[in-house]
Amino acid sequence: xxxxxxxxxxxxxxxxxxxxxxxxxxxxxxxxxxxxxxxxxxxxxxxxxxxxxxxxxxxxxxxxxxxxxxxxxxxxxxxxxxxxxxxxxxxxxxxxxxxxxxxxxxxxxxxxxxxxxxxxxxxxxxxxxxxxxxxxxxxxxxxxxxxxxxxxxxxxxxxxxxxxxxxxxxxxxxxxxxxxxxxxxxxxxxxxxxxxxxxxxxxxxxxxxxxxxxxxxxxxxxxxxxxxxxxxxxxxxxxxxxxxxxxxxxxxxxxxxxxxxxx
Amino acid sequence: xxxxxxxxxxxxxxxxxxxxxxxxxxxxxxxxxxxxxxxxxxxxxxxxxxxxxxxxxxxxxxxxxxxxxxxxxxxxxxxxxxxxxxxxxxxxxxxxxxxxxxxxxxxxxxxxxxxxxxxxxxxxxxxxxxxxxxxxxxxxxxxxxxxxxxxxxxxxxxxxxxxxxxxxxxxxxxxxxxxxxxxxxxxxxxxxxxxxxxxxxxxxxxxxxxxxxxxxxxxxxxxxxxxxxxxxxxxxxxxxxxxxxxxxxxxxxxxxxxxxxxxxxxxxxxxxxx
Ligand SMILES: Nc1ncnc2c1ncn2[C@@H]1O[C@H](COP(=O)(O)OP(=O)(O)O)[C@@H](O)[C@H]1O
Ligand SMILES: [Mg+2]
Numbered sequence: 001x002x003x004x005x006x007x008x009x010x011x012x013x014x015x016x017x018x019x020x021x022x023x024x025x026x027x028x029x030x031x032x033x034x035x036x037x038x039x040x041x042x043x044x045x046x047x048x049x050x051x052x053x054x055x056x057x058x059x060x061x062x063x064x065x066x067x068x069x070x071x072x073x074x075x076x077x078x079x080x081x082x083x084x085x086x087x088x089x090x091x092x093x094x095x096x097x098x099x100x101x102x103x104x105x106x107x108x109x110x111x112x113x114x115x116x117x118x119x120x121x122x123x124x125x126x127x128x129x130x131x132x133x134x135x136x137x138x139x140x141x142x143x144x145x146x147x148x149x150x151x152x153x154x155x156x157x158x159x160x161x162x163x164x165x166x167x168x169x170x171x172x173x174x175x176x177x178x179x180x181x182x183x184x185x186x187x188x189x190x191x192x193x194x195x196x197x198x199x200x201x202x203x204x205x206x207x208x209x210x211x212x213x214x215x216x217x218x219x220x221x222x223x224x225x226x227x228x229x230x231x232x233x234x235x236x237x238x239x240x241x242x243x244x245x246x247x248x249x250x251x252x253x254x255x256x257x258x259x260x261x262x263x
Numbered sequence: 264x265x266x267x268x269x270x271x272x273x274x275x276x277x278x279x280x281x282x283x284x285x286x287x288x289x290x291x292x293x294x295x296x297x298x299x300x301x302x303x304x305x306x307x308x309x310x311x312x313x314x315x316x317x318x319x320x321x322x323x324x325x326x327x328x329x330x331x332x333x334x335x336x337x338x339x340x341x342x343x344x345x346x347x348x349x350x351x352x353x354x355x356x357x358x359x360x361x362x363x364x365x366x367x368x369x370x371x372x373x374x375x376x377x378x379x380x381x382x383x384x385x386x387x388x389x390x391x392x393x394x395x396x397x398x399x400x401x402x403x404x405x406x407x408x409x410x411x412x413x414x415x416x417x418x419x420x421x422x423x424x425x426x427x428x429x430x431x432x433x434x435x436x437x438x439x440x441x442x443x444x445x446x447x448x449x450x451x452x453x454x455x456x457x458x459x460x461x462x463x464x465x466x467x468x469x470x471x472x473x474x475x476x477x478x479x480x481x482x483x484x485x486x487x488x489x490x491x492x493x494x495x496x497x498x499x500x501x502x503x504x505x506x507x508x509x510x511x512x513x514x515x516x517x518x519x520x521x522x523x524x525x526x527x528x529x530x531x532x533x534x535x536x537x
Contacts, residue, residue: 159355159357161353161355161357162357164322165351165353165357166370166374167322167345168320168321168322168345168349168350168351169350169370169371169374169422169423169426170345170347170371170374170376170377170426171371171374171376172374172375172376175373175374175375179370179373179374180357180359183359183361183362184359184360186361258361260360260361260406260407260408261360
């Protein structure tokens with residue numbers, strides 16, 4: 001019987017998840033192992049593991065390329081993420097608190113959510129050069145256009161009674177926003193932060209495509225240039241893993257900070 | 264203590280629910296002078312009770328000029344916006360879920376207005392007294408999610424009374440509570456009122472509640488709302504079962520019910536609970 005609200009036992013849940021992943025791995029192994037798909041297009045899982053080990057520790061150079069790349073990419077996402085929050089949250093709060101600010105800024109922000117941010121990257125390079133600055137700016141731009149509208153919507157979703165009640169208790173308009181609306185909007189603002197930081201991981205390859213000395217995106221681009229498909233796959237997997245870890249970590253943090261949100 | 268709320272020829276129209284319709288006249292020419300005591304405001308739902316209450320509290324809607332006609336005097340002075348003397352309690356308690364019961368009650372003291380007026384030591388003392396009065400002293404460190412609906416409403420009530428308002432405006436405050444909790448809250452209100460007498464305006468659509476609590480009962484007619492009935496109850500509180508069943512009380516109840524049925528003409532609904 002189909003029941004959309006069924007609570008699955010954790011064994012069943014895990015079993016189904018592991019099952020589907022294993023199935024894909026088996027299909028992958030068969031397709032590549034029996035050379036049903038050309039090796040140059042689809043490396044075998046064990047080749048990827050080999051590539052992973054090689055990248056994780058280069059015996060000749062005595063260094064871990066993968067670790068260096070990961071560190072560089074994580075730093076970029078981290079720096080851009082902090083800037084995104086420092087700018088996106090206050091701007092979103094202002095837009096949510098003031099219809100005038102919202103009317104003025106939303107035509108500048110909202111369209112970018114569906115704009116081809118990736119196509120803007122060459123422009124960024126032209127304007128801000130090929131160094132760190134343009135990479136961070138690109139990540140920032142890609143993420144902040146998600147965060148700002150989400151913060152604004154979070155503010156507007158707070159029931160008006162909270163504002164009215166605070167004003168009635170003697171709060172100035174700003175005090176009512178500060179002590180009644182913003183605290184209520186915090187969980188949804190946190191959702192916005194989670195989404196926009198996650199989005200950055202999807203942009204990291206584009207950001208690092210031009211003139212990155214080191215980074216996961218650069219690792220993928222270089223590997224592709226040298227037709228090393230296994231390394232490309234490793235790069236992709238590592239980015240996915242980092243994105244998942246970031247997501248899980250931030251979701252955990254959100255639950256810790258706002259345990260009351262579920263009500 | 265002299266405190267008064269005066270409505271002079273108050274009228275209120277709202278924009279129509281759909282685009283292009285005519286303005287809806289919700290309240291027409293209400294003249295009313297309220298003094299200290301518990302004033303019960305009754306009327307079918309949608310007749311404009313909240314509208315009137317908000318006007319008295321200085322809460323104005325954003326979408327329309329308010330009031331459309333007339334003026335409000337609080338302590339004989341015109342009132343056009345938020346007023347320090349008047350505090351409202353809503354049916355949805357509007358408690359902060361992230362703050363403890365104590366911090367919720369103390370919330371107004373975070374606002375510049377009260378921070379300046381009430382010294383820190385007195386703030387703490389008032390909060391403690393209020394927590395004691397509403398019976399939440401032991402739950403002071405819990406958060407709203409750990410409380411029942413009635414307890415949450417106690418928090419909201421304490422937060423209002425901690426400011427010692429001369430005017431307390433309550434908009435169907437116990438409407439969302441179950442019958443037994445509502446009864447407890449009614450007794451609590453009677454107790455608190457004795458400790459801290461003021462001018463209370465209490466909106467309800469429950470006739471029994473009106474007769475149990477009110478010094479004065481005002482009944483509104485609907486669309487546009489005018490004062491259809493206005494009488495006083497001299498029976499001291501708390502009012503006994505015996506009084507509730509007396510001919511005096513029964514007659515009052517019938518009088519109100521008839522008025523409500525007459526004026527609601529099927530538009531509103533009246534809850535009768537005994
Ligand atoms: N700000 C507003 N804008 C438009 N219509 C409103 C507004 N406030 C109330 N109304 C309408 O006025 C009528 C009376 O509302 P209200 O005063 O809340 O009634 P009550 O509290 O008696 O149920 C309702 O039909 C409501 O939809
Ligand atoms: Mg109402």
